Amino acid sequence: MADRRVGIALLAAGLILVAAAQHLAPLPTPPLYDGVVIAEPYRFLVPAAGQAGDPGSASGTEQLENGQSPLTAIATTEQPPQAQIFAISGTLILPPGTTSIKLSIEPILPAVLPTDGHIAGNVYRISVTNQAGVPLTALVSDNVSVVLRGPDEAASGATIERYADGAWQPLKSDDAGLGVSFIAVVTGFGDFAVVVAGPGGPYPTASPEPGASGLATPSGAASPTAAPTAPPISTPSPSPTPTGSGPFDGGVPTPLLALAGIALVIGGLGGAWWLRRRRAAPARRPPQRRSKRR
Amino acid sequence: MPGTTAPAALAAGTLFGLALLAVALVTGWRPARLRAMSVALGLGAGLGLVVLPGLAHGLPAPGLGVHPQPFLLWAGVTVLVGTAEEVVLRGALFDATRDLAGLPVAVTVTSVLFALLHVPLYGWHVVPLDLAVGLVLAGLRLIDRGVAAPAIAHVVADLATWWS
Numbered sequence: 001m002a003d004r005r006v007g008i009a010l011l012a013a014g015l016i017l018v019a020a021a022q023h024l025a026p027l028p029t030p031p032l033y034d035g036v037v038i039a040e041p042y043r044f045l046v047p048a049a050g051q052a053g054d055p056g057s058a059s060g061t062e063q064l065e066n067g068q069s070p071l072t073a074i075a076t077t078e079q080p081p082q083a084q085i086f087a088i089s090g091t092l093i094l095p096p097g098t099t100s101i102k103l104s105i106e107p108i109l110p111a112v113l114p115t116d117g118h119i120a121g122n123v124y125r126i127s128v129t130n131q132a133g134v135p136l137t138a139l140v141s142d143n144v145s146v147v148l149r150g151p152d153e154a155a156s157g158a159t160i161e162r163y164a165d166g167a168w169q170p171l172k173s174d175d176a177g178l179g180v181s182f183i184a185v186v187t188g189f190g191d192f193a194v195v196v197a198g199p200g201g202p203y204p205t206a207s208p209e210p211g212a213s214g215l216a217t218p219s220g221a222a223s224p225t226a227a228p229t230a231p232p233i234s235t236p237s238p239s240p241t242p243t244g245s246g247p248f249d250g251g252v253p254t255p256l257l258a259l260a261g262i263a264l265v266i267g268g269l270g271g272a273w274w275l276r277r278r279r280a281a282p283a284r285r286p287p288q289r290r291s292k293r294r
Numbered sequence: 295m296p297g298t299t300a301p302a303a304l305a306a307g308t309l310f311g312l313a314l315l316a317v318a319l320v321t322g323w324r325p326a327r328l329r330a331m332s333v334a335l336g337l338g339a340g341l342g343l344v345v346l347p348g349l350a351h352g353l354p355a356p357g358l359g360v361h362p363q364p365f366l367l368w369a370g371v372t373v374l375v376g377t378a379e380e381v382v383l384r385g386a387l388f389d390a391t392r393d394l395a396g397l398p399v400a401v402t403v404t405s406v407l408f409a410l411l412h413v414p415l416y417g418w419h420v421v422p423l424d425l426a427v428g429l430v431l432a433g434l435r436l437i438d439r440g441v442a443a444p445a446i447a448h449v450v451a452d453l454a455t456w457w458s
């Protein structure tokens with residue numbers, strides 16, 4: 001009976017904490033997901049040889065609910081999506097005269113490259129405006145979020161950066177897990193990218209002349225010999241920052257997971273065997289002493 | 295279990311689930327008869343775990359990846375993995391830790407391990423939420439006096455993501 005009472009208390013407390021956790025620090029992912037998921041290879045806007053191309057985009061129009069912004073969630077079409085926006089009801093600040101909200105996400109070539117690292121994957125232009133094209137904003141406390149997925153090279157750590165006022169600015173980013181994804185709270189929209197520290201190879205940028213694009217070397221980039229996988233710079237086929245597209249692209253490396261799983265199992269089996277032996281060991285009596293007769 | 299092909303992902307999930315069950319069996323865990331109360335409790339709590347986060351904040355879950363077809367095969371592996379985790383965590387490990395160090399330690403250890411198990415797939419920011427979920431499942435374990443209710447709740451929450 002005591003167990004049941006404690007159990008009910010734990011159940012109630014746990015459910016309250018689940019609600020509180022999701023309210024205070026909402027996650028775009030469910031709390032439990034232990035099934036099977038496939039992360040398709042990252043799709044590059046300008047793919048190199050062996051890389052997947054044709055990244056997706058997304059667009060839509062949301063109607064207001066009771067004069068407020070509705071629950072907003074839009075994602076590009078890859079699995080997992082390479083760019084997503086999340087905003088709960090009432091968190092987008094509406095300019096006067098707003099009657100509907102227009103959303104779009106599309107991969108683009110950047111005009112300028114970041115100076116504190118190199119872009120991994122695509123740059124995404126995320127636009128959230130009202131019907132007249134006036135951009136919407138949000139308060140940082142409302143946790144409106146952008147989730148970007150990066151290619152395999154971002155697995156060791158990266159930051160979401162936003163291009164604003166002529167420069168790339170890093171945002172406080174957290175690991176969003178599946179598919180090398182990162183999440184950042186935003187107060188405005190625009191161009192976003194996953195940026196990895198250190199120099200990278202040539203990255204295509206948007207050219208001011210229509211129909212042409214150029215290669216730009218990120219600031220601080222090492223010489224080409226320091227990046228053995230970087231293709232030679234050549235026109236008119238620019239190449240993105242070279243990344244691998246091997247079997248680990250799009251997720252935690254499988255061999256690492258397998259090793260971790262094996263270690264867990266061996267540790268579990270070892271601990272279980274030790275526990276069983278400890279439980280099965282009979283209580284030892286002290287040996288009886290025979291008195292010596294002289 | 296991520297992977298870039300359906301067979302690889304399904305195989306990895308199956309192996310992981312079977313390995314966990316093997317660990318539980320070695321410790322002496324054996325399945326008990328399934329009771330209607332356990333099913334009702336597990337279903338109710340599972341639905342709560344699905345609905346409550348959405349009510350609290352209203353965020354939908356994004357696409358988590360390609361769902362390997364067919365559904366029944368994916369669901370089977372998902373049931374196996376979710377159940378196996380509960381058998382090990384809220385079954386064998388809970389009992390062993392409670393015997394050694396008492397109930398509070400058992401609840402804490404199993405809940406922390408449960409949260410950490412999800413970090414490789416979701417990142418560290420899921421720890422607070424999954425700790426809370428761990429408490430829910432530990433509560434079910436105590437109410438039900440077995441792993442059936444927490445296993446059902448866990449599986450219901452996992453299966454619900456197919457439609458997210």
